[in-house]
Every structure is written in structure tokens, then in C-alpha cells.
Amino acid sequence: MKTAPQERTRFWQASALGNIELLHAHYVHQRFAPHVHDSYVITIIEFGAQTFWHRGSEHLAPVGSMVLINPEERHTGTTAHEQGWRYRGFYPERERITEVLDELSLPRSGLPLFKSSVLHDPQLARAFRWLHGLAERGASALEQQTAWREAVLLLVQRHARVAEPRQPGAAPGAVVRARELLDSRIACPPSLEELAAVAGLSPFHFARVFRQATGLPPHAWLMQHRLTEARSLLKKGWLPFRVAHHLGFSDQSHLNRQFKQAYGVTPGEYRLASAARQAVWKEDGEMDIS
Structure with missing residues (x-):
């Protein structure tokens, strides 16, 4: 006799990511009434399928896909699979997205908005699923903060028509100072923001400069x-x-x-x-x- 699937949720704030709200959930009978968020909604479907109403029509999000909801957009949500759906969700406030672009001095006209309700982008889904897992298992702030910026940049470039950033260029002095700090904090690594401050660069620009110089991200x-x-x-x-x-x-x-x-x-x-x-x-x- 088959055991009925159980609903499970874990909701928390990722302090390393500016207290972005995160959710890892498996819903079977849950039906979300029409509602809005003042943040973005970015979810990755890990199992089953979800159906939801958004922008005047119904959408189906199967396993492996991503759901994108802009701030203040009304939507619903329920299962489209007999055993429900499991997903990883991010609920970043608007500034958590815009500050990534500003760190790279990327031009933008207002708030980045996404046109597609459901994305079929395996590389992007892997990036956000990996990031969510890092936050869930308490990886270092340095690793989480770097992965967040890389995932957001990939998202907005592919699906919000944001320009390609300029090449990071060379900043050997900044890299040397950062490596010295990493050497001194090997057992308790600094955050990306701390390294960037020592290097005298914005966090994302520093991360790209460091990778270009060493072939590896700082973590x-x-x-x-x-x-x-x-x-x-x-x-x-x-x-x-x-x-x-x-x-x-x-x-x-x-x-x-x-x-x-x-x-x-x-x-x-x-x-x-x-x-x-x-x-x-x-x-x-x-x-x-x-």
C-alpha cells in the first residue's frame, strides 16, 4: 500500500543574502488564493508540477522549470500532479535585484521586469537550485554571496534584457589585498562585502576581477x-x-x-x-x- 505524500515546508531568511526569504516546500493539497508579493518570486520546480493563474491566464510549470512573478503581480497556485509539487523559492526584495546591477554599473530603466511566467532554462534553474542548497546547508557567506550575484546576472541578462557587463579588467593590487585577507582568515572566511571593501571595489566587480586574475571565485x-x-x-x-x-x-x-x-x-x-x-x-x- 502506497503511503500518501506528506506536505513539508521550511521557511527562513538567508542572513548572508541580505535576509532574502527562502522556502523549500512540498505541497499536495495546498491551494494559494489570489494574492500578491511586494518582492519578486523566483521558484524552481523540483518534483511534480504546479498550475497557477497569472496575468489573466493559466500556466503550467512542470518539473525542471522556473516560475517568475514580478512584485505586486496577482497570482494563484495549486498542484498539477497527483503527488503535488516540490519547489525551492526565493522572495527577494526589489533592491536585492537592483543592487546587483548597480554594482556592475549596468544601465537600467527602472525596475527589471520579467515577461515570461514560466521559464524553461536548465542552466539558470541549476544555478538557482545550487544557490538555494548553499543557503539551506549554511555554506559560507562568501560562497552564497558570489553565487547569488552570478545567478541574478544570468537571470536578468537572459530574461529581462539587461546589457552585458564590461570586462572586469585588471586590478592586481586589489587581488593581492584580498588574498592577504583570505590567508589571514582561512578558518573563518570574510564575506564578499568584506573582501570588496579591502580591495576598494564593489562586491560583484571585485568577484569578477578576482576570478579573472586567479581563474577561481574567491570561495x-x-x-x-x-x-x-x-x-x-x-x-x-x-x-x-x-x-x-x-x-x-x-x-x-x-x-x-x-x-x-x-x-x-x-x-x-x-x-x-x-x-x-x-x-x-x-x-x-x-x-x-x-
Whole structure:
């Protein structure tokens, strides 16, 4: 006998993203009466399908699609699937969108508005779903803030006819100052806003300058630096749980995942192999490593 699907919701504010309201929900019997939001509505359908009335007609949003509602636009919502629909939702205030454009000095005439109620854009859906997951599992502010700006820029360029930003250009001094701050805060990384302030650039412009100079966004550069430090400590015999705590990983499992993705072995395996190699060197009298 099949178990009836259960409705589940999780609603919170993402402090790293300026307290944007987020929702992760699975609805089966929910029927949203006609209503409006003073924010944008950006949702990604993860399972099932949703139907809703918007701008005078009914729309169907199947799995993998996105729903876009501009501020103050009246709409409804209900299921279009026998087991309901599951989605991830963002409800950003207007300034959370416009400030991203202003950071890149992109010209705009008033508030960016979206013409399509339902989008079929897999790359964009992946970007927003990934961002939502980062916020849900409490990723660093640096990673969330970078991912938010990149996702918003992709959204407005493709679906609100916003101009392409200029190339970021070179700012070697800004990158050096940012790297010095990242080095000093390896276990407790600064936010994107903090790095940008040290660099003397707007947050999004800084993120693009940094990526152009290093080939990586700031959070990914920091992760590479953490992993390099982790290898050094493991070679010295540090236990993986101690390394994880010292370098600011959320827990040992987080270190294990990142380390194996980069090097193909777990931190424990790397530590044991390093210890065995040092023991051989000592026995051969070639090298004495404490």
C-alpha cells in the first residue's frame, strides 16, 4: 500500500543574502488564493508540477522549470500532479535585484521586469537550485554571496534584457589585498562585502576581477588554499578531525568530501601513507622527518 505524500515546508531568511526569504516546500493539497508579493518570486520546480493563474491566464510549470512573478503581480497556485509539487523559492526584495546591477554599473530603466511566467532554462534553474542548497546547508557567506550575484546576472541578462557587463579588467593590487585577507582568515572566511571593501571595489566587480586574475571565485580559491594546508598538516601527523576544526571545515565529513574530490583519497588514507613513507625513509637512513 502506497503511503500518501506528506506536505513539508521550511521557511527562513538567508542572513548572508541580505535576509532574502527562502522556502523549500512540498505541497499536495495546498491551494494559494489570489494574492500578491511586494518582492519578486523566483521558484524552481523540483518534483511534480504546479498550475497557477497569472496575468489573466493559466500556466503550467512542470518539473525542471522556473516560475517568475514580478512584485505586486496577482497570482494563484495549486498542484498539477497527483503527488503535488516540490519547489525551492526565493522572495527577494526589489533592491536585492537592483543592487546587483548597480554594482556592475549596468544601465537600467527602472525596475527589471520579467515577461515570461514560466521559464524553461536548465542552466539558470541549476544555478538557482545550487544557490538555494548553499543557503539551506549554511555554506559560507562568501560562497552564497558570489553565487547569488552570478545567478541574478544570468537571470536578468537572459530574461529581462539587461546589457552585458564590461570586462572586469585588471586590478592586481586589489587581488593581492584580498588574498592577504583570505590567508589571514582561512578558518573563518570574510564575506564578499568584506573582501570588496579591502580591495576598494564593489562586491560583484571585485568577484569578477578576482576570478579573472586567479581563474577561481574567491570561495573556491580559499578552498584550494585550505586543502593545501590540510595536506601539510596531515603529513605532520595531525588527525583529520583536528585538521577539519583548525581549517574551518564544517566537520570531518566536509573535509573528507573536499579532500577526496581534489586528491582521490581520504585525509585518513593520505595521513597513513605519509606516515608509512616517513617510516621507510627513517629505516633506510636517508632522511629523518619528525
